[in-house]
Amino acid sequence: MATPTLEKADEAGAPEPGFADSPYITVTFRIRRFNPEVSEEASWQDFQLEIDPKERVLDALHKIKWELDGSLTFRRSCAHGICGSDAMRINGRNRLACKTLIKDINPEKPITVEAIKGLTVMKDLVVDMEPFFQAYRDVMPFLITTGNEPTRERRQSAEDRERFDDTTKCILCAACTSSCPVFWNDGQYFGPAAIVNAHRFIFDSRDEGGEQRLEILNDKDGVWRCRTTFNCSEACPRGIEVTKAIQEVKRALITRRF
Amino acid sequence: MSAETTSAGATANDVRLYDVDNPAPVIEAPRKRTKKTGRASRGNFEMQAWLFMRLSGIVLVVLVLGHLLIQLVLDGGVSKIGFAFVAGRWASPFWQVWDLLMLWLAMLHGANGLRTVINDYAQRDNTRFWLKMLLYTATVFTVLLGTLVIFTFDPNIS
Numbered sequence: 001m002a003t004p005t006l007e008k009a010d011e012a013g014a015p016e017p018g019f020a021d022s023p024y025i026t027v028t029f030r031i032r033r034f035n036p037e038v039s040e041e042a043s044w045q046d047f048q049l050e051i052d053p054k055e056r057v058l059d060a061l062h063k064i065k066w067e068l069d070g071s072l073t074f075r076r077s078c079a080h081g082i083c084g085s086d087a088m089r090i091n092g093r094n095r096l097a098c099k100t101l102i103k104d105i106n107p108e109k110p111i112t113v114e115a116i117k118g119l120t121v122m123k124d125l126v127v128d129m130e131p132f133f134q135a136y137r138d139v140m141p142f143l144i145t146t147g148n149e150p151t152r153e154r155r156q157s158a159e160d161r162e163r164f165d166d167t168t169k170c171i172l173c174a175a176c177t178s179s180c181p182v183f184w185n186d187g188q189y190f191g192p193a194a195i196v197n198a199h200r201f202i203f204d205s206r207d208e209g210g211e212q213r214l215e216i217l218n219d220k221d222g223v224w225r226c227r228t229t230f231n232c233s234e235a236c237p238r239g240i241e242v243t244k245a246i247q248e249v250k251r252a253l254i255t256r257r258f
Numbered sequence: 259m260s261a262e263t264t265s266a267g268a269t270a271n272d273v274r275l276y277d278v279d280n281p282a283p284v285i286e287a288p289r290k291r292t293k294k295t296g297r298a299s300r301g302n303f304e305m306q307a308w309l310f311m312r313l314s315g316i317v318l319v320v321l322v323l324g325h326l327l328i329q330l331v332l333d334g335g336v337s338k339i340g341f342a343f344v345a346g347r348w349a350s351p352f353w354q355v356w357d358l359l360m361l362w363l364a365m366l367h368g369a370n371g372l373r374t375v376i377n378d379y380a381q382r383d384n385t386r387f388w389l390k391m392l393l394y395t396a397t398v399f400t401v402l403l404g405t406l407v408i409f410t411f412d413p414n415i416s
Contacts, residue, residue: 185379
């Protein structure tokens with residue numbers, strides 16, 4: 001760990017010999033700023049930071065906001081990859097700022113940070129998530145059952161639980177949906193995240209609303225608009241096989257009919 | 259409120275800050291999900307179209323590659339193609355069915371592919387509608403004309 005850091009400190013050409021083993025390097029962050037109260041246009045702004053490359057992009061954003069420019073606006077809540085608030089486009093790829101280490105994204109070049117695409121930018125890195133959550137709500141992401149409620153918990157075998165384990169990991173950060181080229185062009189498409197969360201209940205043995213959810217996703221803006229470009233699987237910070245989940249919903253729709 | 263929003267938008271050229279009495283204009287999403295989204299269902303059409311693409315694709319691989327092989331490679335290749343060659347092939351019902359199937363599947367497969375491309379890329383509702391109308395017209399015309407020729411082909415035409 002220490003060796004590459006030392007090398008980078010040397011490359012940065014630390015002026016005084018005393019700083020030779022400092023872990024800090026100079027990194028340029030190129031952030032796409034947008035403030036509708038000042039200008040209709042978004043523009044790129046560079047910030048130079050002395051920062052440890054083992055820190056995360058979110059730490060750099062904090063440093064900029066707290067020490068350089070307090071007007072920089074972004075979302076973050078837990079800052080540890082669980083809340084899904086800080087999905088953003090870093091070096092052209094959707095990632096969570098709180099899970100991306102600076103050393104992993106080539107800090108020798110300027111690191112670009114911009115808002116996720118396909119959703120309306122409100123300010124700087126903050127987008128309007130409402131279309132995203134509306135699609136999420138439309139697939140009814142809650143347990144639907146009939147009959148009397150059992151007095152105990154609803155039992156399920158380990159295999160049945162395993163069936164939809166992958167899609168339970170979604171944190172609704174919108175990294176997948178905002179990396180989908182179909183969603184970029186047509187916000188009417190449900191998007192990968194909504195389908196993943198429908199998948200989580202469609203393949204749950206305890207749930208009885210699968211048929212309704214499949215019917216919703218069978219619509220013209222449902223799963224059939226997926227072009228299997230795999231952007232969503234690549235973007236998912238939780239490593240969910242999103243495209244596979246979408247394909248499984250397609251297969252369920254076809255085998256249900258024939 | 260809306261009148262103030264408009265006036266603020268009109269003077270957006272000179273840099274000025276908005277405040278409580280003079281709010282920034284609301285930015286609408288390019289194509290918001292509406293209440294109708296996810297309701298107006300067209301039944302199974304999208305699923306059937308998706309399935310048709312896969313199935314017709316498999317059949318077309320055989321039909322088109324066979325067609326290219328016969329027309330361009332075997333028996334002297336492209337130089338043999340002429341009126342007599344076509345007349346000879348269409349004397350047999352087998353090749354009539356082959357060509358008819360290829361015409362229909364290829365045209366519908368291509369048209370459906372273009373339909374999805376238009377759906378994905380045309381931004382305005384009007385553009386999308388008219389592009390699709392143009393596509394459907396061209397498809398119907400080509401399919402009908404080709405079918406007519408295959409069925410009414412007269413080898414003794416002067």
